[in-house]
Amino acid sequence: MAKFASSKRQSRQTAPHPVRVLYVTSEIAPLIKTGGLADVSASLPPALREMGVDVRVLVPGYDSALSGLRYKRKLAAIVLPHFPPATLLSARLPSGVPLLTIACPPLFQRSGGPYQDGQGADWPDNALRFGFLSRVAALLAGEESPLSWRPNIVHGNDWQCGLIPAYLQLTDAGASSASARTLFTVHNLAFQGIFPPSSVAELGLPAASFAIDGLEFHGNMSFLKAGLFYADGINTVSPTYASEIQTEALGFGMQGLLKSRAGVLWGILNGIDDETWDPARDPLIPQRYTALTLEDKAANKLALQNRLGLAADAQIPLLGVVSRITHQKGLDLLIEMAARLVATPAQIAILGSGDAELQKSLDDLARRQPDRIAVSHEFDEALAHLIEAGSDMFLMPSRFEPCGLNQMYSQRYGTPPVVRATGGLADSVVDCDGAMANDSDRPTGFVFRDATDADFLAAVIRAIAAWRDKPLWREIQRNGMGRDFSWKASARQYLETYRLLLDKHWKD
Numbered sequence: 147m148a149k150f151a152s153s154k155r156q157s158r159q160t161a162p163h164p165v166r167v168l169y170v171t172s173e174i175a176p177l178i179k180t181g182g183l184a185d186v187s188a189s190l191p192p193a194l195r196e197m198g199v200d201v202r203v204l205v206p207g208y209d210s211a212l213s214g215l216r217y218k219r220k221l222a223a224i225v226l227p228h229f230p231p232a233t234l235l236s237a238r239l240p241s242g243v244p245l246l247t248i249a250c251p252p253l254f255q256r257s258g259g260p261y262q263d264g265q266g267a268d269w270p271d272n273a274l275r276f277g278f279l280s281r282v283a284a285l286l287a288g289e290e291s292p293l294s295w296r297p298n299i300v301h302g303n304d305w306q307c308g309l310i311p312a313y314l315q316l317t318d319a320g321a322s323s324a325s326a327r328t329l330f331t332v333h334n335l336a337f338q339g340i341f342p343p344s345s346v347a348e349l350g351l352p353a354a355s356f357a358i359d360g361l362e363f364h365g366n367m368s369f370l371k372a373g374l375f376y377a378d379g380i381n382t383v384s385p386t387y388a389s390e391i392q393t394e395a396l397g398f399g400m401q402g403l404l405k406s407r408a409g410v411l412w413g414i415l416n417g418i419d420d421e422t423w424d425p426a427r428d429p430l431i432p433q434r435y436t437a438l439t440l441e442d443k444a445a446n447k448l449a450l451q452n453r454l455g456l457a458a459d460a461q462i463p464l465l466g467v468v469s470r471i472t473h474q475k476g477l478d479l480l481i482e483m484a485a486r487l488v489a490t491p492a493q494i495a496i497l498g499s500g501d502a503e504l505q506k507s508l509d510d511l512a513r514r515q516p517d518r519i520a521v522s523h524e525f526d527e528a529l530a531h532l533i534e535a536g537s538d539m540f541l542m543p544s545r546f547e548p549c550g551l552n553q554m555y556s557q558r559y560g561t562p563p564v565v566r567a568t569g570g571l572a573d574s575v576v577d578c579d580g581a582m583a584n585d586s587d588r589p590t591g592f593v594f595r596d597a598t599d600a601d602f603l604a605a606v607i608r609a610i611a612a613w614r615d616k617p618l619w620r621e622i623q624r625n626g627m628g629r630d631f632s633w634k635a636s637a638r639q640y641l642e643t644y645r646l647l648l649d650k651h652w653k654d
């Protein structure tokens with residue numbers, strides 16, 4: 147895995163290129179959100195802009211994106227072979243960052259989610275939809291662009307943007323765009339954008355690219371593999387995950403390719419939007435508080451218990467979860483252990499949706515003990531904030547976690563997380579035990595090693611014991627609240643990476 151050069155060496159090695167970034171994403175808060183990518187897309191570009199980077203964001207023109215934007219301006223008609231005609235619009239994000247969006251009703255304007263219909267089935271034309279997003283990004287980087295502004299970095303995220311470097315390298319789109327370099331960020335390697343081989347021709351890509359050294363992945367084409375193979379640089383959203391994806395256990399079949407590209411593979415821990423997620427200013431919680439007024443947090447616990455119909459009891463520890471309900475997130479471990487946990491005693495508040503069977507198991511548990519376990523499957527931003535503020539501790543028993551945001555939110559809210567030592571969880575939570583921490587790290591939560599019932603249960607029991615020791619608990623809470631999870635440090639690393647990619651002498 148590539149390491150960041152020290153900033154001193156860096157400044158001697160690289161020319162001060164003006165950096166112009168086209169940041170391409172399939173979701174962005176508050177316009178469209180299914181998970182952490184939306185939060186990252188909303189907060190990394192403004193952090194870069196503050197550092198002087200000329201960054202513009204490109205998103206598909208979903209209904210919610212178009213209706214959520216005021217003062218849209220029509221920039222150009224887009225007519226490309228293989229795709230329906232579209233219009234490029236410009237607007238501004240709430241953060242002030244310029245936004246480009248692709249209005250194309252047949253591809254993007256429909257009711258349902260960005261990737262799936264209302265029943266949870268993938269849209270059948272996803273290859274065309276996100277192929278188009280990638281193709282338009284490549285157009286904007288090349289000489290045929292209808293805009294006078296030309297990026298020198300095209301930064302794509304996840305499989306939906308995987309074809310950007312493929313279009314730039316393999317088609318006319320990139321013929322005269324030698325100066326645009328590509329960075330491809332993997333937020334989750336498990337989502338691979340797999341489509342039948344016929345998609346290669348349908349999307350206007352050369353037949354020869356359907357090969358092991360190209361787009362092919364076990365007989366199909368993979369957008370994710372295209373990104374990993376053709377991008378000039380790759381990064382994932384935490385240093386630990388960048389190492390883990392080079393192993394068979396977490397490489398999802400891409401580990402060989404990733405290992406071969408280790409020289410241009412970085413791990414950059416996500417930051418968080420520390421204005422939206424700030425207990426001192428949060429308009430979505432009934433009682434605001436700081437590290438100095440932690441006793442006020444109790445009012446949020448009571449509000450959470452009342453809202454979810456849990457017994458209103460300050461003396462019982464309340465464990466919070468906000469998560470996709472999936473095997474990846476270890477929700478099956480929670481289901482296995484829930485009865486034993488609540489018997490300790492404890493309460494559990496869960497917000498999230500996902501796997502139907504796991505959801506049903508959670509619903510059954512809540513039905514049996516409604517005063518101890520509450521579950522909501524809505525997508526509810528306000529309840530997510532209330533769970534962060536009102537819970538005593540936060541659970542994330544993930545099997546793998548590229549970065550994870552909630553463990554950072556929860557530290558900021560004085561709600562120490564109990565997490566498995568994987569990916570970004572391992573990189574952002576310091577265990578209370580000290581065994582996993584070095585001397586300079588102050589404990590901020592509870593970390594367990596194996597994704598087993600026993601390890602998970604032991605960690606929660608350890609956390610509950612610490613919660614009963616009020617002075618110790620206050621210390622852990624304040625340590626977490628004092629951590630700097632802002633985007634500043636991460637944005638600096640992204641800028642360093644862009645500069646490295648722009649450096650003419652840079653070699654893979």
Ligand code: ADP
Binds near residue numbers: 182
């Ligand atoms: P992932 O992107 O893998 O789902 P992250 O922890 O990186 O996980 O980010 C999840 C984001 O989505 C967080 O901001 C979390 O609060 C939010 N979230 C997940 N499910 C819900 C839900 N049901 N309601 C509100 N917010 C949710």
